[in-house]
Amino acid sequence: LDLIRDLGDGWELKNQAFYEDMDHYKYSSYGFTAKFDSYVWEDKITLSFPMTLGEVNANNSVGMNYRYYTGIDREAFGDEIFDRRDISVGATPNDSFDSGHEGNVSLGNGQYLRPFTSQNFSVSKNTGAFVVPDVNWRNWNLTLGYRLDYYDVKASEKAFATAGNLIGDADGDGSPDWYSDTGDTDSFNVSLAYKTPWGVVPYFTYAESGSLATNSAGGIPVENIQNGSWIQDSKLREAGISQFHLDGRSPV
Numbered sequence: 001l002d003l004i005r006d007l008g009d010g011w012e013l014k015n016q017a018f019y020e021d022m023d024h025y026k027y028s029s030y031g032f033t034a035k036f037d038s039y040v041w042e043d044k045i046t047l048s049f050p051m052t053l054g055e056v057n058a059n060n061s062v063g064m065n066y067r068y069y070t071g072i073d074r075e076a077f078g079d080e081i082f083d084r085r086d087i088s089v090g091a092t093p094n095d096s097f098d099s100g101h102e103g104n105v106s107l108g109n110g111q112y113l114r115p116f117t118s119q120n121f122s123v124s125k126n127t128g129a130f131v132v133p134d135v136n137w138r139n140w141n142l143t144l145g146y147r148l149d150y151y152d153v154k155a156s157e158k159a160f161a162t163a164g165n166l167i168g169d170a171d172g173d174g175s176p177d178w179y180s181d182t183g184d185t186d187s188f189n190v191s192l193a194y195k196t197p198w199g200v201v202p203y204f205t206y207a208e209s210g211s212l213a214t215n216s217a218g219g220i221p222v223e224n225i226q227n228g229s230w231i232q233d234s235k236l237r238e239a240g241i242s243q244f245h246l247d248g249r250s251p252v
Contacts, residue, residue, distance in 0.1 A: 038071025076100035122219030185210030
């Protein structure tokens, strides 16, 4: 959902919001059962405005955002029955294959349906601010970007053994243990390009960023919070050549 206000003289104020929900069951995820249930929403406010200084023109954007995520990542790694059959024979009465189940589902006589061996519950809150100047001078283009993020995360691991007993309960209170942490990180990028008269544009980009290390459902694993690796850094160096139509409108 975009709400845009034209402030005049090239100035624009924009509020963008979105909501996304995922409920996904995978009967076979790397040979195991997986079930993902999560949702995320975000609101972002951006102020865009131009600046001119002699031959230098810049289109600038500054803003901030807030994002909220919560989700459950259920996996059955290490506790699943595989069905190996002779395909020349086909199905037989002793074939067995069972998907993961939630909780302790007893069949009697000490037998249980196959539980999800790991259920990761996590919540993350992100507040960020950013600035992006896009500067043009003659045939040169310089794009800069900087972003600062603050995170507040927590997660718990509801793990079950084959007999259905809870093993993600270090304090023995009968409930999964929660772990939490807060932290901040920043990201920046620099990209320089030169547009030749023939539509060929050589460019170079360098970027460093910090972001959340997430699982398949977009959540934070407990072990990452415990060992402090839930924010991870990355670097990018890229050089290349792109080509545009001589009218300057669309890439080839």
